Amino acid sequence: MRYKLLVLVSLALLILAGCAPAATPAPAAATEAPAATEAPAAESAPAEAAPVEAPAMSESGLPEVNPLEVTGDIIVAGSSTVYPLTEAIAERFADEGYAGNITIDSIGSGAGFERFCVAGESDISNASRPIKDSEVESCAAIGRTPIEFRVGTDALAVVVSPEADWLESVTMDELVVLFSTATTWADVNPDWPAEPIQRFIPGTDSGTFDYFVEAVYGEDEEPILSAANTQLSEDDNVLVQGVEGSKYAIGFFGYAYYQENAELLKILAVEGVEASAENVDNNSYPLARPLFIYSDATVMAEKPQVAAYINFYLSFVNEEVIRVGYFPSSAAALETAKANFLAAIGQ
Amino acid sequence: MKSDALVLPRMQVASGGNASPLRHRVRWGERLIQGFLFLCGAVSILTTVGIVAVLGRESLLFFASPEVHLSEFFGTTTWQPAIERFGIWPLVTATLITSSIAMLVALPLGLAVAIYLSEYASDKARAILKPVMEILAGVPTVVYGYFALTFMTPLLRSIFGRDVVEIYNTASAGIVIGILIIPLVSSMAEDALRAVPDSLRQAAYGLGATKLETAVRVVLPAALSGVTAAFIVAISRAVGETMVVAIAAGAGPKFTFNPFEAAETMTGHIVRISGGDLSYDSIDYNSIFAIGLLLFVMTLTLNVISQRIVRRFREVYE
Incomplete structure (x- = not known):
């Protein structure tokens, strides 16, 4: 009897274990499993690669890279916002023949610079903000001079449920109140419903949280964290579900997640400016932030694979950046990045 | 240790005379299994002790830090x-x-x-x-x-x-x-x-x-x-x-x-x-x-x- 039971239970467990991944989309999306991410890359990259390669190289104004000839490993660490972009480029690099390992750690911009400038462990640092003077100094202390490459722009999407028919746009002042002291929507604007605001915001470890606090509250975390009815999560899907699920909810996260769920959410214009490629490009959208990668000339000289990867990155970033869900940086910014690269490799 | 264990039964057999030799023979297989089972029991006890120790030490660090007061911990609602x-x-x-x-x-x-x-x-x-x-x-x-x-x-x-x-x-x-x-x-x-x-x-x-x-x-x-x-x-x-x-x-x-x-x-x-x-x-x-x-x-x-x-x-x- 007992034995039979045991067999039954373990059988059931086995069957369930098989089903579990299908029932749990969130963890699957969170892992950087190559199988999950390979699919889109595989459909786009090989098809484009052959015909596009030659003209793109000459257009890019950078020396040609043949990923097949590149050997050695590359270590990247930093911003979780830049992570998907760096990963997409790394996949494309591998698809075109690079056989080494690219390790990309998604640990936040600050922690990324810590690795790059203090420990000197990483070759490239992902960042969703410009490097600080203090970080440049610590880099100098270990003999590194960070070189900045602008790779794109992210816009924070402020979203509500499509059922929230009373607003299309918010001002920065309204945002300040919405995510801190206001209890009901009517507290912000008497024309809005007198229903409690439900807030869904990224967790305190994320760069998105830091950026929002910096842009809206001037780096003071106190107001936003002491707000009532606030759900914080590092998992953006939790936020999407939360905002989608209630009429009186509001939340914010990276534009990429809005784009993935555009039909479930309503994005608000900020100060009357919509989050569009054009408005991000001309700096009129107030919640846009630059995305960077940083490296160092000595590292690039000692590890040619790093230089090759950055070269490849800058050549193809504008093709990948939209697919990942961000906006391309302006033509001038990309030219500067390329000029920085050429200067760093001494050409 | 090993030699003691080997010597002991022989001495007892000699002095005891008619005592059953089976009773006093050291059965190594038996001992091995006993020891193994004891180890299994000990693992769960040691794990518990370890968990309590880690929990205790780290929480002590928390309660000892100047920002934290027990009265705040149990007396406030944020x-x-x-x-x-x-x-x-x-x-x-x-x-x-x-x-x-x-x-x-x-x-x-x-x-x-x-x-x-x-x-x-x-x-x-x-x-x-x-x-x-x-x-x-x-x-x-x-x-x-x-x-x-x-x-x-x-x-x-x-x-x-x-x-x-x-x-x-x-x-x-x-x-x-x-x-x-x-x-x-x-x-x-x-x-x-x-x-x-x-x-x-x-x-x-x-x-x-x-x-x-x-x-x-x-x-x-x-x-x-x-x-x-x-x-x-x-x-x-x-x-x-x-x-x-x-x-x-x-x-x-x-x-x-x-x-x-x-x-x-x-x-x-x-x-x-x-x-x-x-x-x-x-x-x-x-x-x-x-x-x-x-x-x-x-x-x-x-x-x-x-x-x-x-x-x-x-x-x-x-």
Whole structure:
């Protein structure tokens, strides 16, 4: 009897274990499993690669890279916002023949610079903000001079449920109140419903949280964290579900997640400016932030694979950046990045 | 050591004369197995000691830091370590709400199932039902979590209205935890009920009691200690349940007694906070150990109470 039971239970467990991944989309999306991410890359990259390669190289104004000839490993660490972009480029690099390992750690911009400038462990640092003077100094202390490459722009999407028919746009002042002291929507604007605001915001470890606090509250975390009815999560899907699920909810996260769920959410214009490629490009959208990668000339000289990867990155970033869900940086910014690269490799 | 052991039996055999040589021979295989079994037992004890030590040390660091006062910890109702608010109550109330709802679901249902299985069910029905219940116990809790979020929450919202029930709420998490622990309650309670000797049932029938009267008035009181123990183990399980609340109950500490609002339980908070990259030695990091210690104390207390009850109310039948 007992034995039979045991067999039954373990059988059931086995069957369930098989089903579990299908029932749990969130963890699957969170892992950087190559199988999950390979699919889109595989459909786009090989098809484009052959015909596009030659003209793109000459257009890019950078020396040609043949990923097949590149050997050695590359270590990247930093911003979780830049992570998907760096990963997409790394996949494309591998698809075109690079056989080494690219390790990309998604640990936040600050922690990324810590690795790059203090420990000197990483070759490239992902960042969703410009490097600080203090970080440049610590880099100098270990003999590194960070070189900045602008790779794109992210816009924070402020979203509500499509059922929230009373607003299309918010001002920065309204945002300040919405995510801190206001209890009901009517507290912000008497024309809005007198229903409690439900807030869904990224967790305190994320760069998105830091950026929002910096842009809206001037780096003071106190107001936003002491707000009532606030759900914080590092998992953006939790936020999407939360905002989608209630009429009186509001939340914010990276534009990429809005784009993935555009039909479930309503994005608000900020100060009357919509989050569009054009408005991000001309700096009129107030919640846009630059995305960077940083490296160092000595590292690039000692590890040619790093230089090759950055070269490849800058050549193809504008093709990948939209697919990942961000906006391309302006033509001038990309030219500067390329000029920085050429200067760093001494050409 | 080795030579001692070898010499000893020979000496005894020599002096004892007619003592059985089998009794004193050292059987190495036997000793090896004994030692191995002892080691297995020791591992679980050492693990417990290790866990208590780590929890204790890290929480001590938390309580010793100048930002934290015990009076604030137990006396205020905002938990937000990032801005140095350390009132534990929002997490505790959320835990209590989810566990109470879980018990409201699991106790009556679990007990009813146990009474049915032990008193009413034919052998054939039991042979099918029990394994099915055990399968329910084998479902990974993450599946239950999504069950709560994608089935129970919409159900509650369709009953009580979308504006009353928030998308993340403690009620749906509590109900699903209740379903999750039904097998635990029913199988432990059933064991207790079945352990009651048949002579008691026969006697009750002999006095003209119906089947229901026998089950509820004779068998259940006789098995009270076992049934209570089952309940208390189930409560500890509900208090400690993590995955369901992490997915369905909410992701922000909130001091509320409304089960339809989102609130974060102690376990849910630990999961969320440790999921990000917290730096060691930060107060946030140490705070999760303090929560862990409090949880440990809560479940330990419950288990001690359950043992007391078992001992106090145990009815012994010869």
